[in-house]
Amino acid sequence: MRKPLLAVPFASLFLFSFASAQAPPAPVTNLEAKDTPNDRGEQVDLSWTVSPDENRAANPVIGYQILAAPAPDSPFVPTGTASAGSKQATAKDGLKNGKPYYFKARAYAMDSSFAESEVAGPAVPKGQWWNTKPNYTRIFIGMVFLVGAILYNILRAKKKELYIRPIAGINAIDEGIGRATEMGRPILFVCGLGAASDAATIAAFSVLGRVAQKVAQYQSKLIVPSYDPIVFPICQDVVKGAYINAGRPEAYSDKDVFFVVQDQFPYVAAVNGIMLREKPATNFYLGKFFAESLILAETGFQAGSIQIAGTDELIQMAFFIVACDFTLIGEELFAASAYLSKEPEQVGSIKGQDWGKVVFASLTILGVISVFLESKIHFFSLFKKLFVAE
Amino acid sequence: MMRREIPLFITSAVGFIFIIRFFIPHEPFGSMEDTASSWIQVIQAFAIWLGVLNLLKVSLDKIYKKEKGWGYAGIIILSFLAISIAGFFFPFWESQSAGDSYLQHARKFQYPGTSFDWFYTYVYAPLSSTMFATLAFFIASASFRAFRARSFQATLLLLSGFVVMLGGVPIGNVLFSWLPQGWQVSDIADWVRNVPQVAGQRAIQIGIALGIISTSLRLILGVERSHLGGEG
Amino acid sequence: MPEMVSITIAGFLTLGIMSFVYKDNPIYKFCESVFIGVSAGFWFVSIFYQSLLPQLTDKIGLTGELADSALAYYRQSSSLASAQWFNLIAAALGIMMLMRLLPKIGWISRWPLAFVIGSIAGLRLIGELQTNIITQIKESILPLWAPQYVDGSLNLAASVGQSLTNIVLVAGILTGVIYFFFSKEHKGVFGGAAKVGIWFLMVTFGAAFGLTVMSRMSLLIGRIDFLLRDWLHWLG
């Protein structure tokens, strides 16, 4: 067992007490020890009835210390603390799985005098194979349902085309590309500040592919400044691939898809400069954005660009809505990416997500009803217990 | 195989462990997750280095090829070197307190008064703060331009923005102090923030959460591969 | 360096960046470049001392910086029993990440990348479900009639107020979710509900924007306070 590391700081708690020796406090009673449920082991939960001397005027109890020993008669060492008023603590220092332990609690008074409780135990710390807390069960059920719904719909989408309603911003994407061609000015595409694993960035890749292909067909110019060193080569691949698909691989240049810097405001400073110097006809801001959203959108407006934005960052949507010409709100970005790519994986996901929304709405409605009817109809009280109880 | 299958396998395995660990407290999943988390801390630190090195590469390239604006690339390199030297080598010219080993001393690289702290306080902090502060100007010009009652939706946007703005500052209540108790501007603003705004956000958030869940699932199952890039 | 000189440098950098809102200019471009370089250096150094050094070397005692007791602590703690050797793997993965810089073997960086992505995907799958779906269902289940009692007797005004609030909340959430339903076109009753949903979204965005104004003004107040107080000493 480890050395009693706890003794030192615990004593230091009492540095300020200069009271002369007074009556020691009464000990805690009803000390109980049992293995902590739903953990990986090496911990034991203790509970007790607090010392009656917590609130006495002179020399009150100001804290508790838990001690453990492998046998009732072997020396006890500190293994946890609790502040005054608490009725439980978790002992964890130095406990090993599968071995029995005995516990004592010390009630410390202001002047460092203490009283020890009766010995409790034995308790055997061990790990559990399944977390049985109700919320974990809910999450598990939710996960199984969602995973099932998404996978089933992906399989369905592979067999036949599934319907997704058109989204307002999508036509704007093609119009924006057309505008750039007419004006003979470039298109700026910003994939945001997200990592390559962010859902919004992944959705942006799909749209980038579509935009790049059109740009290649119309023979206009595409500028893609990157923020993340890992997103950067992916953007290059996506754009290069689109140019090849459009039959114009020779038009692709590594110079147009480039890395800038991986720090928010320096990146914005640089992109601002690009906008004012290159004067793009259309700016796309798709992916994850933070405070820079409004700086970009206002500078882009100043440069006279049409701006199309889409993000899953709650706050930045407001700025894009206000300052851009078209904004894909939250999930619309994912839906747009599925709509444009027509890949069964993405379309199926959107369908699965819709199923999730149906369940969410139904549960909410059922829940609201159950608040009214729980006392009258057993089903609803059961429902409430399942979804609302801790 | 090395380029595609192994990364896909790693993603699945790690993702799976992180999910399993949530439901199964028993070992060995806990330790596996802890170890994986330690590694990720290290990998992400290197990923930040990657960003820095990439910047240096791009800038040096620009200087070497004398591309447009290569002078500014030179300034980037010089500033980078200045702060890095201050961070890594300052112990040579700053006094070491007694009893410190060299490394212990070097670790105090950002203590108040060090050269690194000088760069942080007088160069980095003002630059980033000011860049961020330009938003005050832009938010004003954006509200002037876009907060116009052109349609019903635009009017809702305008009204809720206006009320929340007014309710946010103490002067709002002073100007409208004739409103009854409980209906002060700040009360109305609080209600807008706490009721319709919370409702709208929750709706958006649920959609996003579902989108992230399904993207995560596709990543773990290996059907989403765009993050690996096109070739190989 | 004398305080005054330092503050003057900071003052000039502040004005240089601010000049951008008037017009793009060479001084702004200079400040922009200094900014990019210094921020890169800041991250480069901080990451080394604050993340890599502690994670890679301290735990395994390479630097000899830790007291024996602390090392003993780390060795005993179960999750780190074998951390010594495992950390070398982490370092290897990190270096593989840097290989991205070399075009020929850049693909090797996908391994550590896959590792990070797997963990993030696993974490988010559970995290989003727990925090933003399950908890939010629970929070959305509100009584549409919420009687409020004051001193044991029913307060009608407060009850109606609270009930309305709850009704607006539930209605807003449901219509908002309907707006984000992609499997069905927005027509008829469904389309009407979606329209109400978009109204809620508009109020949400307006409020978010309005709340932000203060935040953005704060930033500029901070800078102006610096210019006027710390630099020019015009303020007491």
Place this chain on the structure above:
Amino acid sequence: MSPPDTSTTSSGQGFWEKFALLDRRIIFAFIFLALALPLFYTIRQPIAVSPEGRAYYEAIENLPAGSKILLSFDFDPPSSPELQPMAEATFKQLFTKNCKLVVIGLWPQGPQQAEKALASALLDTLFKDKKLEYGVDYANLGFMAGNENVIKKMNSDIPSTFPSDYKGNATASLPIMRGVKNYKNFDFIIDFSSGYPGTREWVQFCVDRSGSKMIAGNTAVQAPENYQYFHSGQLKGLLAGMKGAAEYETVSNQPGKGVSFMGAQSVSHLIVMLFVILGNIAYFVSRRKR
């Protein structure tokens, strides 16, 4: 979704038509003056305290004396005008209650901001006599990369997540860290955050998983996203932006920069709203003429 058409075509040359197309630099000038001039005067105005702000104060006030608190500094200098006043006032209230403070940062600039806030709190005459000692009364464990992974890992082992502190001491050797294994050993958690990783991640991976109690100080931008967590009880209190700082300074009776900056806030808000109103008048007038 498309917002209203922004290109207001003006055929006539009346005042309002021109005003609708006002050069934005004129607005910029007004904003600058609106923020700068009030700093020369003290504007007295009553500050109403929101429920979240009061809850924040009371959460700390109700802590038992000597509680152990974990504070995470997740912001950088740009956000310091909002968060620094909160952090300083919070430190003062905590030290008054003899709490033991452990600081960490998920943003590399965080620990440095914490040092600055600590330094300013320790200079306060209230604590000069207390002789607060590093390592015993407070400690700064520094920054760690890894975002939410760090939060999650701390749930199982804090000393191994932060092997050494900001000053290079072994974390486990600090008296304040003795017996600290995970969140359960802290009575309370406080997060100052301005983005990602921040309060949202703390709620997701610390509060939801360990059941710890937490309050947060947010920038005004970030706060709306987190109000929902206050309502659901996942956060016990929340300060939003400079106003939150001013509220907290008011409630805890230690007026500072937060209160004094609110005057400039009021004036600048009025200017913005004035421009919005004038913009709308211009819009309606020029529309009627057309």
